[in-house]
Amino acid sequence: MKIAVLGATGWVGSALVTEAKARDHEVIAIVRDPAKLTAKGVSTRAYDLHSNGDFAPVVEGADVVIAAISGRAAGNHELVAQTAERLLVALADTGKRLLWVGGAGSLEVAPGVALVTSSEFPVEYKDEAIAQGEALKVFRSSKSNTQWTFVSPAAVLYPGDSEGDFRIGGDAFFTNSDGESKISLTDYAKAMIDEAQRGEYINQRISVAY
Structure with a gap:
């Protein structure tokens, strides 16, 4: 399988690249600055989400696209939902699945009550x-035929x-038996690549925790 990872130099993106390579998948690392990529044995393609460039050529040949992005560094959090919408449109009619590195804040502590609203x-x-909650709304309301999976880690x-x-x-x-909601980065990456391989949770949000 050929897996494209958008945000491959980030903390989570790097772990996803490592896990995909460990399973002998071909990896396309999509990054804004290729000079920052340290992973070996991957194809590198440059793309800046702040541009209006065509995304299709960047993921050409990929079977699955995994997006690991955040607006934290620059404080431009609106980029998250905007990118979700952009990728759903760009991948429509291509047969490529979209997996999304989501957050835990939108998980429900009670029906209709998100964790992020707790004190x-x-x-x-x-x-x-x-x-990330806004991005999840984009996925759930999208009319695109792109198959997606939103993967929330533990808190x-x-x-x-x-x-x-x-x-x-x-x-x-x-939570686990000790009342903790946690997952290591390695095991989160395992869960994500499992889903890339199996496609068990199409057009769903799933969560990963011990």
Whole structure:
């Protein structure tokens, strides 16, 4: 399988590239600045989301596109939902699936009540969480025939190796037996590449946690 990763030099994007390569998939790393890419054995294609350039040539040949983007660095959180809309349109009628690195803030702690609205939610991540929630709305309301999967990590996503079995959920926020919502970056990447390979959750949001 050939997997294109948009945002391949980012924290999550780099882990996705590593996991895809470990499974012997061909990887197209899509980055704004190719000089920052350190991964070996991947194809590199330059693309700036702030441009109006045609996205189709950048993912030519890919079977699956995984988007790992954030507006945190520049504070332009509106870019997140805008990119979701842009990719859904760009990939329509191509047969390419779109997998999205989502956030935990839109997970529901009660029916219709998002985690981001709770008083305990960290203020420093609130704008980013809201932006990802807006992106999820874009996916769910889209009329595009692009097949998508929105993959939310646990509330705590941290660097680290695989810790073994993890669970796949839906919209509901869930925790482990200690009341913790967490997943290592390695296991999140495993879950994402599993979905890239299997295509089990088409046009759905799923969540990943221990």
